[in-house]
Amino acid sequence: NAGVTQTPKFQVLKTGQSMTLQCAQDMNHNSMYWYRQDPGMGLRLIYYSASEGTTDKGEVPNGYNVSRLNKREFSLRLESAAPSQTSVYFCASSEEGQGAYTGELFFGEGSRLTVL
């Protein structure tokens, strides 16, 4: 029972490098999210996708791009990484959009990114 799978789990980048965080869910959920977690700031929403083919900005979208490749996959791309993007990134999914609001987010285990 995989749930939400994120790759990679750890990554070290140099300033200016690019990379993509991959996320896949096997629960047939419509909505998917990318959050970043920083000490003392909780989780902040970067981007979300309410359904396949749609994406919207969250609280802190600058410096990131996303792609909802299909219903299962939602990737987060850093085009030119900066030290301020050092964080733990979490992907999540939820059932919203299927007519039955449960309110529950299902999280991956996180991806720890360090930008030097």
Add this chain to the structure above:
Amino acid sequence: AQSVTQLDSQVPVFEEAPVELRCNYSSSVSVYLFWYVQYPNQGLQLLLKYLSGSTLVKGINGFEAEFNKSQTSFHLRKPSVHISDTAEYFCAVSVTSYDKVIFGPGTSLSVIP
């Protein structure tokens, strides 16, 4: 816009003692409320949620929370904590007409033997 405040960043408590973690929110429309728990080096998992109905909500691991609309609060309580309750706890809010959840800054609960 919605926001969530968790007044206590760290809460130390002795084992078997009661605990209350405070959460307040601001919103101009009706909201759904959640508590999530994050154990070390893991993702978050749902502890409990308030969508509608009874304002006292019971969750997993003996936790409960009470929704107070007049005080815009959703405090989390447990009558007797265990060492295994040591974790980060996040209060969160979502608005019925949007597909996103906003989280508070978190409260680190440390249970002391």
